[in-house]
Amino acid sequence: MDVDGAEVQTADRAWPAGSAGLRYGGDYNPEQWPRETWPADIALMQQAGVNLVSVGIFSWALLEPQEGVYDFTFLDEVMDLLAEAGIDVNLGTPTAAPPAWFWKKHPEALPVTRDGIRLGYGARGIANPSSVAYRRAAASITRALAERYAAHPALKMWHVHNEYGAPVTEDYSAESVVAFREWLERRYGTIAELNRCWGTAFWGQSYGSFDEVDAPRTAATVVNSTQRLDFARFSSDALLQCFVMERDIIRQFTPDLPVTTNFMATNCGSVDYWAWAKEVDVVANDYYLVGERSDNHILAAMDSDLTRSLAQDRPWMLMEHSTSAVNWQPRNIAKRPGELARNSLSSLARGADAIMFFQWRASRFGAEKFHSAMLPHEGVTSRIWKEVTELGARLGTLAELQNSRVRDEVAILWDVESFWAQDLEYRPSVELNHRERIIAFYSQLWNRGVTVDFRHPTDDLSDYTTVLMPASYLVSDAGRANLERYVEGGGNLVVSYFSGIVDEHDTVPAGGYPGQLRSLLGIGVAEWLPFPEGETAELSDGSQITSWAEDLIIESGAAVVETTYAGGRAGTGAAIVRNSYGAGRTWYLSTKLDGDDLGRLLARALQAAGVRVPDSKPGLEQVTRSSEAHDYTFLINHTDQDISSAVPGVPLTDGRPDPGAARPTVVPAGDVIIIRADRSDGTAGRRSVDVDPVAR
Numbered sequence: 001m002d003v004d005g006a007e008v009q010t011a012d013r014a015w016p017a018g019s020a021g022l023r024y025g026g027d028y029n030p031e032q033w034p035r036e037t038w039p040a041d042i043a044l045m046q047q048a049g050v051n052l053v054s055v056g057i058f059s060w061a062l063l064e065p066q067e068g069v070y071d072f073t074f075l076d077e078v079m080d081l082l083a084e085a086g087i088d089v090n091l092g093t094p095t096a097a098p099p100a101w102f103w104k105k106h107p108e109a110l111p112v113t114r115d116g117i118r119l120g121y122g123a124r125g126i127a128n129p130s131s132v133a134y135r136r137a138a139a140s141i142t143r144a145l146a147e148r149y150a151a152h153p154a155l156k157m158w159h160v161h162n163e164y165g166a167p168v169t170e171d172y173s174a175e176s177v178v179a180f181r182e183w184l185e186r187r188y189g190t191i192a193e194l195n196r197c198w199g200t201a202f203w204g205q206s207y208g209s210f211d212e213v214d215a216p217r218t219a220a221t222v223v224n225s226t227q228r229l230d231f232a233r234f235s236s237d238a239l240l241q242c243f244v245m246e247r248d249i250i251r252q253f254t255p256d257l258p259v260t261t262n263f264m265a266t267n268c269g270s271v272d273y274w275a276w277a278k279e280v281d282v283v284a285n286d287y288y289l290v291g292e293r294s295d296n297h298i299l300a301a302m303d304s305d306l307t308r309s310l311a312q313d314r315p316w317m318l319m320e321h322s323t324s325a326v327n328w329q330p331r332n333i334a335k336r337p338g339e340l341a342r343n344s345l346s347s348l349a350r351g352a353d354a355i356m357f358f359q360w361r362a363s364r365f366g367a368e369k370f371h372s373a374m375l376p377h378e379g380v381t382s383r384i385w386k387e388v389t390e391l392g393a394r395l396g397t398l399a400e401l402q403n404s405r406v407r408d409e410v411a412i413l414w415d416v417e418s419f420w421a422q423d424l425e426y427r428p429s430v431e432l433n434h435r436e437r438i439i440a441f442y443s444q445l446w447n448r449g450v451t452v453d454f455r456h457p458t459d460d461l462s463d464y465t466t467v468l469m470p471a472s473y474l475v476s477d478a479g480r481a482n483l484e485r486y487v488e489g490g491g492n493l494v495v496s497y498f499s500g501i502v503d504e505h506d507t508v509p510a511g512g513y514p515g516q517l518r519s520l521l522g523i524g525v526a527e528w529l530p531f532p533e534g535e536t537a538e539l540s541d542g543s544q545i546t547s548w549a550e551d552l553i554i555e556s557g558a559a560v561v562e563t564t565y566a567g568g569r570a571g572t573g574a575a576i577v578r579n580s581y582g583a584g585r586t587w588y589l590s591t592k593l594d595g596d597d598l599g600r601l602l603a604r605a606l607q608a609a610g611v612r613v614p615d616s617k618p619g620l621e622q623v624t625r626s627s628e629a630h631d632y633t634f635l636i637n638h639t640d641q642d643i644s645s646a647v648p649g650v651p652l653t654d655g656r657p658d659p660g661a662a663r664p665t666v667v668p669a670g671d672v673i674i675i676r677a678d679r680s681d682g683t684a685g686r687r688s689v690d691v692d693p694v695a696r
């Protein structure tokens with residue numbers, strides 16, 4: 001161990017550290033309970049099959065009651081009890097909730113909002129990440145914890161901070177402004193370059209030096225959009241610096257243990273997780289159902305698929321989800337029988353090797369006393385407890401799934417910088433909503449049983465038969481070159497309207513819309529035709545359209561008009577255009593399609609490239625994880641009717657194949673069945689070679 005020097009290099013900190021089987025557990029907050037409760041907690045954890053708990057996430061005030069004075073009594077005892085019981089610890093650094101003594105001494109570290117309000121304390125959430133005092137205090141408690149527990153037998157991994165970026169990402173204090181100027185100087189080198197990239201000739205915004213630049217705080221009207229975009233980039237980077245600082249301290253003491261922090265993949269729009277994922281040893285994620293949406297299991301699946309993609313397809317951890325209702329939605333809808341297992345097993349199906357909850361035991365006081373838990377207020381007689389123990393037992397039989405991977409041939413592009421830019425003011429219509437479009441595309445693929453990865457526009461896409469771009473307003477020059485390379489090499493790219501409109505500086509490239517994609521798509525857009533609220537129209541194939549149409553110009557001789565408008569704002573002009581480019585093809589959808597109209601188009605584009613679109617059953621989630629030897633197909637029935645499925649293979653009952661099981665498999669209403677098939681029996685391949693000749 002090198003406590004003085006630079007980072008110790010280790011061969012592999014990949015998770016799970018030396019453990020066999022899947023992980024099960026949750027956040028454990030023993031500090032909220034008298035110590036007599038702890039042995040009972042631990043006995044119940046054993047009963048539920050818990051083998052990993054996250055401890056100490058909000059314990060800073062207890063562990064360091066005065067500056068530089070440490071008291072590890074409670075944590076020592078809890079760690080020892082857990083070690084004796086064979087339950088591993090994912091130890092939190094408590095830096096998301098600095099103690100009151102810190103705030104009294106350093107009020108300047110409290111975040112300032114865009115409107116200039118300095119926030120108070122008595123809650124949680126990060127201080128200004130650029131605050132020197134905050135970083136110093138966070139480093140001290142991290143070092144003290146790492147030093148004390150480095151050799152503790154219960155310690156198996158580190159959980160740094162909690163949900164960076166929530167509830168506050170951007171800070172507008174004086175210290176942040178200084179750090180922002182330094183960040184800009186590193187990015188642009190000279191003030192002339194900043195002026196060029198920010199387009200400061202507009203509204204007389206030119207700067208004479210970096211010292212004149214402010215944070216893009218609330219102003220009389222719209223602030224320079226590139227300044228806003230850069231401030232979002234800077235803010236994500238400032239938080240990431242805090243993570244890296246803590247991680248590097250920890251690595252000095254426990255160089256072999258994985259260090260992570262909990263992401264909120266689709267739900268933290270203020271942090272660029274592509275950059276963060278490179279810095280964690282294992283990707284961990286929190287996801288809470290949107291209780292009131294009837295398609296909430298589809299949104300959950302999308303979040304899992306994005307998390308797996310951030311993890312570059314390595315196993316990931318579902319660090320938090322809920323056993324039933326949360327406490328912070330407008331109406332906190334309880335999960336009904338079986339839902340807890342369906343949600344958990346959907347994450348497992350989509351590549352998670354750990355299923356964890358917030359939290360172990362329901363709090364009796366504080367803001368989260370009405371949040372569900374593994375052990376609810378109702379205790380061990382509750383239905384939730386029964387389902388928690390059943391799930392623990394089931395996961396205990398599924399060790400062979402550990403490290404198996406989901407293999408996809410379709411990717412959706414996901415670029416948070418593009419979302420930041422698109423969501424600024426003065427766009428052509430309030431109905432342009434990147435999240436809504438991604439969900440619309442994703443849902444149609446989910447409905448058809450096609451599992452997708454997410455990728456950044458600059459990632460190597462050559463493994464994907466088809467790439468979808470439902471909303472990519474901003475495409476950098478590097479992204480543009482990468483997409484051209486992908487299609488030229490034989491790729492199949494499906495692009496929705498309002499994509500490729502600006503470059504990385506939120507600047508429209510010379511030559512008209514969609515500048516970054518114009519030659520690739522073989523079209524130009526003469527004019528956008530956003531609809532007034534409530535207006536609808538039709539396409540020539542009878543599809544309904546809303547919100548948006550375009551006057552398209554066909555530019556490439558290889559472009560083929562698939563579908564035209566059938567009257568309305570765009571007359572009878574081209575609506576959907578297919579183009580050939582190199583060895584590949586593109587599809588451009590210039591209007592807003594929904595539901596089955598969208599689904600049919602996507603299925604056609606996928607099939608044209610040889611993607612097998614399975615015969616799906618409504619409400620049956622079907623996903624396959626594969627090891628070297630086996631395919632494991634999860635059949636998750638989200639309906640209240642039994643559904644039969646002819647997926648080849650044998651169902652796993654209590655972790656063992658059940659050769660006597662009836663064929664075809666009947667998945668009872670609300671239930672989950674896992675089918676195991678040998679990869680050698682020819683069922684492993686997900687690709688089909690049937691290519692629609694029309695699209696060649």
Ligand code: GAL
Nearest residue numbers: 162163286288320326358371
């Ligand atoms: C998460 C957070 C947990 C808990 C949970 C409640 O965002 O990380 O500490 O507050 O929400 O749903």
